Amino acid sequence: MSTGFRQTDERSLSDILIRHETEIASAWISEQASLISHRPDLLTETELRQQSRALLSEITSAARMDPSLNLANSAWKATRDLLSEISRSRALAGFSPAETASFVFSLRGALMDRLQTVYEEDARSLAAAMRSCSTFVDQLGLVTTSTVLKTREELIKKQQEEMLELSTPVVRLFDGVLCLPLIGTLDSARTQVVMESLLQKIVETGSTIAIIDITGVPTVDTLVAQHLLKTVSAARLMGAECIVSGIRPQIAQTIVHLGVELHNVATKATLADALALAMQKRGLTIQRVNKQA
Amino acid sequence: MERIPILKQGDLLLVSVQVDMHDQLALNLQDDLTQRIVRDNARGVLIDISALDMVDSFIGRVLDNIATMSRILDAETVVVGIQPAVAITLVELGITLPNIRTALNIESGIALLRRLLPTPDGDADDQS
């Protein structure tokens, strides 16, 4: 196989792209408008036209520099960036991955129609050009797909972080008394993050008592129970005391069955009881100011 | 020989560890403190390790020894300022320092020592 031969074919495709840019653009836009994946609710007709024309214009200017149409080459950087940007904005706007991918895949039909017109008489060249066309569109498709995946991953990661932050508020109940109300199922990773932020808050606020309230926790496993215990030990090393409150009967049973020793840890049935104990330890009492109130 | 300075305030001895201690330096501190407790007739020892970014089993054992030895010499030891990351690592390592009293910072450490130490001679003793 001679590379010179392939070179000629690819040059042909690039020549056609450059020479027939306007026609290809119109064909591509009408191709997209006819697809089921066309979503006028998410993207207006005007935006669709603008995006298609802008991308095609980047493609033709890159094709002038690199007729081999190899997207890995530096000449295609602007094309890759623009396509990533378009794919990203579509993924964020709510297009499904298939809908986003069909944006570039629909270019295949427009290109192939054009190739057929140009190579009407020459079946051999047509076949070769079709092949180049397929390879080229596939490369565009890969850029789109990986961008969509990356965008989704970023989104998921961001949401996870936000949820973690939301679900781990360390609040100051009183001077020197912190509270960590835990809600929802605890997994090992979340427990670790929560506990680290509790210890950090203890230092920042100079609190000597931390109440860990697990009223909102349906179950604990061995690992989570051990994390809880380790946190209590770490807090003690730092000079603060932990009170665990709101242990459900089910969790108490689990803890005993798991053989986790809790006897060095102060436990209270409710957050209110824990707060009362904390006040007592701080040498404070609550008094009603006005008996009529 | 390299030594960590020990300050005397009333009946308390104060140590602030500011350097990454090699093993002999930690052992020197243990020797110096036990001698100073007797010589200065100290009742309490406060060791601030807030500047340490790591405590391994050796330093942990030295701290534990200091607390146990000073108790024999009738003095209370309080270790203050253990950083969260250091505390988590110690627990993971299996070191819980059961013989040692701890406090968040120097201020609460001194308050704890004052609570622990009986003052039969009254308040006047605090002025020395």
Next chain:
Amino acid sequence: MTKADTLPIHTEEDIVRVRQMTRSLAQQSGLNLVDQTKIVTAASELARNTLVYGGGGHVILERLQDAGRAGLRLTFEDQGPGIADIELALRDGYTSGKGLGLGLSGAKRLSNEFHIDSRVGEGTTVSIIKWKS
């Protein structure tokens, strides 16, 4: 892609240097503060073992980049007497010298990966890895 540094372990001051180098590489690898502290503490335990039981040796420190994961590998090597019963040596509280007997088992708990290879009369190699979480 790895870049390795080697530090000798022949004095107590060398243990401090191993800790400091480990800290700096752990920071460069992007480990969070707790993970940095864990690997530095593990390094301190293992460096002391190399010095006290292995009669001195060296440590190789490598930053790892593996399939998008970043981490730090420390390999401690000595030509000391070796460990006859590794399983026993890994047990909590086991000690043949000074310390709390938490050196090996503690270092193992503080790392993500732990590997030990020891031959009586020839020496000991302990390698640990901490991955960025």
